[in-house]
Amino acid sequence: MADLKSQIIAQLNLQEVKPEDIGNDQPLFKEGLGLDSIDALELIVLLQQHYNIRIANPEQGPEIFHSVRSMAEYITAHQKQQG
Amino acid sequence: MNIYIQGTGCVSPQDTTVVEPFLAGIREYEGDRLKAVEPDYRQWIDLKLIRRMGRVVKMGIAAAKLSLQEAGIDMPDAIVTGTAYGCLEDTGIFLSRMVAQQEEMLTPTAFIQSTHNTVGGQIALLLGCHAYNNTFVHRAFSFESALLDSMMLLQEQAARQVLVGGVDEITDHSHRILSRFGLYKQAPVRNTALLQSHTGGTIGGEGAAYFMLGTERNVRTVARITGLATIYKPADEQEMDAAVEAFLAAHHCSSGDIDLLISGRNGHAGENRHFTRLEQKLFQGCAVAGFKHLCGEYPTASAFATWLGARILHGQQLPQGLLFSGAAPRQLDRILIYNCYQGTHHSLILLDRT
Numbered sequence: 524m525a526d527l528k529s530q531i532i533a534q535l536n537l538q539e540v541k542p543e544d545i546g547n548d549q550p551l552f553k554e555g556l557g558l559d560s561i562d563a564l565e566l567i568v569l570l571q572q573h574y575n576i577r578i579a580n581p582e583q584g585p586e587i588f589h590s591v592r593s594m595a596e597y598i599t600a601h602q603k604q605q606g
Numbered sequence: 607m608n609i610y611i612q613g614t615g616c617v618s619p620q621d622t623t624v625v626e627p628f629l630a631g632i633r634e635y636e637g638d639r640l641k642a643v644e645p646d647y648r649q650w651i652d653l654k655l656i657r658r659m660g661r662v663v664k665m666g667i668a669a670a671k672l673s674l675q676e677a678g679i680d681m682p683d684a685i686v687t688g689t690a691y692g693c694l695e696d697t698g699i700f701l702s703r704m705v706a707q708q709e710e711m712l713t714p715t716a717f718i719q720s721t722h723n724t725v726g727g728q729i730a731l732l733l734g735c736h737a738y739n740n741t742f743v744h745r746a747f748s749f750e751s752a753l754l755d756s757m758m759l760l761q762e763q764a765a766r767q768v769l770v771g772g773v774d775e776i777t778d779h780s781h782r783i784l785s786r787f788g789l790y791k792q793a794p795v796r797n798t799a800l801l802q803s804h805t806g807g808t809i810g811g812e813g814a815a816y817f818m819l820g821t822e823r824n825v826r827t828v829a830r831i832t833g834l835a836t837i838y839k840p841a842d843e844q845e846m847d848a849a850v851e852a853f854l855a856a857h858h859c860s861s862g863d864i865d866l867l868i869s870g871r872n873g874h875a876g877e878n879r880h881f882t883r884l885e886q887k888l889f890q891g892c893a894v895a896g897f898k899h900l901c902g903e904y905p906t907a908s909a910f911a912t913w914l915g916a917r918i919l920h921g922q923q924l925p926q927g928l929l930f931s932g933a934a935p936r937q938l939d940r941i942l943i944y945n946c947y948q949g950t951h952h953s954l955i956l957l958d959r960t
Contacts, residue, residue, distance in 0.1 A: 534713075536657040557654055564714045571711045 524595050531591070534569045535562050547592045555590075563588060570594075576601050607761050610960060611828040612679070612820045615672025615771075616913040617642050617665040618813035618901045619797075623672060628917055629925035632900060635797045638790040639781055640811045640902035644668075651732065658715050659728065660695040662775035665814035666725035667732060669771055674733075677818035677826055683765035684738040685726050688752035688772040690745050690905030691780065692722030698779045725773050725814075738765065746905040746947030748772060749912075750836050753955070757834065760821050771816030772909025776902075781810055789903070789948075795873070800899040801930055803873035811902015815909035817916070823960055829916040832940075833857045833956035843883060846952065850888055850944075853954050861889050865938045866918065868911050869930065870945035872898040880946045885931065889942075893932035895924065908945040908953055915941040919959045 528542035531551075535558065549555045552563075566588055570576040576598065578584065587597045616622040619640035620633050633643065647656055647664045650671040656664065666687070674680070696719040703712055718724075723741040730739050738759070742751035749772030756770040776784075784790065791807040800809055819831070835853045840846040854860055867889050871881040885894050895918075901910040918924055919941060924934045943955040 536715075538653060538657050561658070561714055561718070568711050568713045 524591055527595055527598070528591055530569055530573055531566070534565050545591055548590050550590060551588055566594075570598070574598050574601070607821055608823065609757055609760055609831045610820055610823050611817050611831060611916050612767070612824065612826050613673040613675065613677030613818035614815070614828055614913050614916050615669035615674075615676070616813065616815040616910065617645065617668050618815070618910055619643060619811060620900050622913070623668065625676070625917075628921050628923060629900075629928075632798060632925075632927045635809075636794050638785070638794065638807070638809050639776060640797060640809055641776075642812050642814075655732075658719060660693050660719055660775075662689075662693050662695065662773055662812075662814070663719065663725050663728050665775065665812075666771065666773040666816070667729055669773070669814040669816040670729045670769055673769065673771070673816040673818045676828070677767075677820075679767055679818055681733060681735055682737065682767045682769040682818065684740075684756070684759050684768045685730055685735060686738075686752045686756045686759075686768060686770045687723070687726035687729075687741045688748035688750070688770075688906055688909065689722055689725060689741060689743060689774055690748045691774045692743065693720050693724050694775055694777045694780050696720040696724075698777055729769070746951035747836050747838070747953065749906040749909040750834060750953045750955075753831075753834055753912075756819055757831065760819060766820060768819045769816060770819055771814060772906030773814035774812055774904045774906045776810050776812045776904065784810065791873075797899045797902075798927065800873035801871055801896045804875050806875050808872040808874045808877075808898065808903045811898070811904045811907060813901050813904070813907075813910050815913040817912065827960050829919040830958040830960050831955070832958050833954065835954045837952040837954075839950050840952065846880075846884070847888060849952075850884065850954065853956075857956055859940065861892065864889060864892050864940055864942045865935050866924070866941045867892050867894045868915050868941060868943045869894050869896055870898060870907065870911065870943075870947075871896055871930070872903045877946065877949055880949060880952070881944070884944060891932065893934040894930045895928040895934075896930045897928070900928075903947075905947060908943065908955065911943045911945060912955055912957070915943055915955070915957045919957055922959075
């Protein structure tokens with residue numbers, strides 16, 4: 524999850540945020556890390572670029588991008604399906 | 607109707623974000639490019655917003671905020687911006703990714719931030735200003751066009767307070783491309799020696815300067831903008847001379863009434879003649895100051911010159927290292943800015959002390 528946090532920080536240019544500042548279960552949007560809809564698009568691109576994952580159903584977005592843990596679980600599940 | 611500058615803000619390769627002391631010392635550089643001295647933007651912009659902004663947007667916001675602060679105004683009636691290059695950094699990022707990623711998986715941020723009107727748009731978003739917002743992209747007349755629009759808004763009473771500025775940035779990409787056109791010096795030159803240079807090319811520059819304009823003079827008033835004119839590709843020297851004389855006559859003055867000529871000479875041997883002729887023929891005996899050794903050459907450098915002229919009039923002080931020829935009188939009441947970009951775009955801006 525540390526790698527994923529570093530990727531999120533780089534993709535979103537989260538200045539002055541370190542990987543250890545982001546809790547595994549901390550909400551990424553609104554009251555948590557404070558991300559917004561543009562960031563959501565950036566995270567979709569991050570999954571494509573780093574993990575070759577395309578989100579087929581946009582309605583899954585809030586569930587997948589809820590926290591770093593939910594993103595990591597989605598990536599792991601997807602990789603198992605492919606593997 | 608009089609048009610006053612109520613506040614100014616400037617981000618440039620010099621220490622211009624601090625009004626006092628006014629240009630206490632000139633920052634010296636060696637090379638063919640001057641980079642803006644960037645302030646800590648967190649004093650004006652939330653950290654969450656900064657992360658998406660390119661340098662030019664941040665420079666523009668800082669200059670705009672400084673001018674609003676000085677004028678004591680929270681909400682302008684209009685925001686008008688002049689920029690020739692727009693948001694080059696994000697344009698470069700977006701286009702580079704298009705090529706590298708074969709037009710796939712492109713992220714939105716760089717695209718959103720790459721348009722020319724991003725600077726004016728972001729200023730409006732930060733202020734919550736829903737009023738008239740326009741950006742002029744007219745190459746080396748971008749700032750002059752923005753200024754003209756602002757003056758017309760005020761004269762037609764469509765607005766009482768207009769925030770107007772000129773902003774441009776230089777990036778590694780753009781500098782490389784412009785260098786190929788022979789715009790810059792081949793050998794390194796010190797900026798403090800630029801105006802005495804006799805070789806081809808100049809030094810690239812960048813910056814943002816914003817002004818809060820209004821029609822009522824008050825205790826905060828910095829200077830008065832009396833006149834503005836642009837002359838595009840004059841046929842010959844006579845046409846240029848006639849345009850300058852007509853401009854002065856239209857504003858009820860002659861060259862003898864100008865206390866200081868701020869000249870846009872940039873050390874390019876091929877372009878010096880425009881300035882030398884004007885300085886020696888029409889403004890003989892007039893004190894001449896330079897500014898492009900401070901900010902470098904860029905299409906909206908006249909905005910920096912306007913900032914400089916306004917500050918000189920307000921402080922009644924000509925900082926050291928600016929005078930190119932002549933001797934400035936003790937009292938400075940009227941300043942004429944003459945700029946010329948690549949021999950084609952000539953502009954005149956007349957400022958008065960209030």
